[in-house]
Amino acid sequence: MPTELDPLERHPKAVGPGEQMRMHNSTCFGCGEQSPAGLRLKMFAGDDFFVTATMEVESRFEGGPGVIHGGILSTAFDDVMGMAPLLIGPSAVTVHLEVDYRRPIPIGSTLQFRADIMGRQRRKVYTEAIAHIGDPDDPVATAHAIFVTIRAREHFAAHVENSQLSDDDKRRLRAP
């Protein structure tokens, strides 16, 4: 992470501490309620610059026998950390993601996440996160990511047509 960082300020329209974060996209595989086979992550804004989330480790997420698939866990980290930039400003997309897997995560457990913004420099937002199953001081996995802020309408304009969103929702997103 660079040493020269811009000051962090909570965005006036960000949801309040303790409130559920609004889905960035209802058909998102990570947090969307309309995603047919998604992770259904529930995210909450914390104080200052962090987000928390919970996820039930369902048997359909199995990788090794009886434990979560590593790719599913990295997807969850991506989505939880991806919500954190919304506390300070516009939408951002992942440009870099790294995960450290520390312990096997059993099917049937409830994973709890916390993602913190570590700093911002121009359009880059640096985040770190932990996942635990009861003891935050003994995380089962940790992650770091860099997000870059975007103008969402422009960024997705050429791709909205491929979305699972309803035609009405797509029309709304395309409206000026």
Ligand SMILES: CCCCCCCC/C=C\CCCCCCCC(=O)SCCNC(=O)CCNC(=O)[C@H](O)C(C)(C)COP(=O)(O)OP(=O)(O)OC[C@H]1O[C@@H](n2cnc3c(N)ncnc32)[C@H](O)[C@@H]1OP(=O)(O)O
């Ligand atoms: C009409 C539609 C409306 C829709 C509304 C819906 C709202 C939804 C909103 C939001 C969704 C949030 C979703 C969160 C949860 C899921 C997160 C994901 O899974 S995201 C999917 C995977 N990620 C991508 O697909 C990115 C692909 N990459 C890109 O598109 C480009 O790289 C982009 C736009 C991110 C940047 O490209 P440039 O041309 O604009 O800018 P440049 O100059 O290249 O980079 C800007 C800065 O970032 C650094 N940078 C770029 N890539 C980097 C990297 N890999 N590592 C480190 N730094 C990097 C550069 O060095 C530069 O830094 P310096 O300001 O000069 O210091």
